[in-house]
Amino acid sequence: MADVPAARLEGGLWCHEVLERLDAYVDGSLPSDQRAAIEAHLAACDQCERFGGAYALLVGALRRGLGAARPLGSERARRLERHLQRILEES
Amino acid sequence: MLRATATGDREAFTQLVGSTRDGVWRLIRNLTSDPAAAEDVLQETYVAVWRSASTYRGEGSARAWIHGLARRLSARSWRRRAGEPSTLVPLQELGAQAGWGRDPEELTAALEDRQLLASALEQLAPHDRQILVLCDLEGLSGPEAGALLDLTPSAARVRLHRARLRLMAQLRGGSDG
Numbered sequence: 001m002a003d004v005p006a007a008r009l010e011g012g013l014w015c016h017e018v019l020e021r022l023d024a025y026v027d028g029s030l031p032s033d034q035r036a037a038i039e040a041h042l043a044a045c046d047q048c049e050r051f052g053g054a055y056a057l058l059v060g061a062l063r064r065g066l067g068a069a070r071p072l073g074s075e076r077a078r079r080l081e082r083h084l085q086r087i088l089e090e091s
Numbered sequence: 092m093l094r095a096t097a098t099g100d101r102e103a104f105t106q107l108v109g110s111t112r113d114g115v116w117r118l119i120r121n122l123t124s125d126p127a128a129a130e131d132v133l134q135e136t137y138v139a140v141w142r143s144a145s146t147y148r149g150e151g152s153a154r155a156w157i158h159g160l161a162r163r164l165s166a167r168s169w170r171r172r173a174g175e176p177s178t179l180v181p182l183q184e185l186g187a188q189a190g191w192g193r194d195p196e197e198l199t200a201a202l203e204d205r206q207l208l209a210s211a212l213e214q215l216a217p218h219d220r221q222i223l224v225l226c227d228l229e230g231l232s233g234p235e236a237g238a239l240l241d242l243t244p245s246a247a248r249v250r251l252h253r254a255r256l257r258l259m260a261q262l263r264g265g266s267d268g
């Protein structure tokens with residue numbers, strides 16, 4: 001089991017409560033009072049601030065997309081064509 | 092082209108396949124870890140396009156309609172292969188594995204590398220990959236993804252959050268054991 005980091009209470013929230021709400025914070029779906037509480041915590045807690053930054057970067061990297069990392073390839077395109085040819089002939 | 096396909100126009104169908112297959116493949120491939128399974132879904136998708144083009148109501152683009160079919164068939168495909176996660180790891184432990192409380196330098200460097208990101212995504216459990224692809228890569232909302240995966244909106248959100256943490260842990264080189 002990985003070590004859970006030290007618990008700190010900042011901005012009225014414990015670190016683990018920040019962790020629980022990080023997704024909603026990054027997605028911008030938190031009500032403004034909860035958002036303000038998280039910002040107060042992040043301003044005072046280095047470990048959550050850095051982790052939140054990494055989390056947001058990950059979400060950003062995913063949203064920019066993995067793009068053309070895995071092209072279809074001509075072999076697979078040919079197999080698709082042949083498969084559909086059979087289906088068309090049956091119908 | 093989709094309208095022409097609906098009337099049984101094979102030429103139009105062939106053109107439609109040619110102009111959409113790369114994007115459809117990318118979507119399916121990201122949703123499905125096994126390339127052979129992904130290829131099955133690709134073929135099933137276009138068979139479904141051919142057979143159900145007449146049900147296309149013209150709402151939204153043809154491409155969006157085909158991607159919708161591909162997502163549904165991918166979702167069905169992984170449910171055939173994978174069970175639900177049996178153990179619920181506490182969120183704090185997931186956070187710790189993802190590098191919470193440590194220097195995120197290593198992780199942020201890994202994010203620059205698309206290949207690394209793609210292969211980390213590949214190594215996730217199917218239910219984690221599925222929700223990440225739907226929400227973060229494809230841009231569906233939590234409730235939309237939840238509807239596809241038979242999850243309530245809040246369950247979908249929780250799963251997404253956990254999946255992102257697992258991906259972070261994967262990018263850090265796995266858990267600390």
Ligand SMILES: [Zn+2]
Pocket residue numbers: 008014015016018041045046047048049
């Ligand atoms: Zn903290």
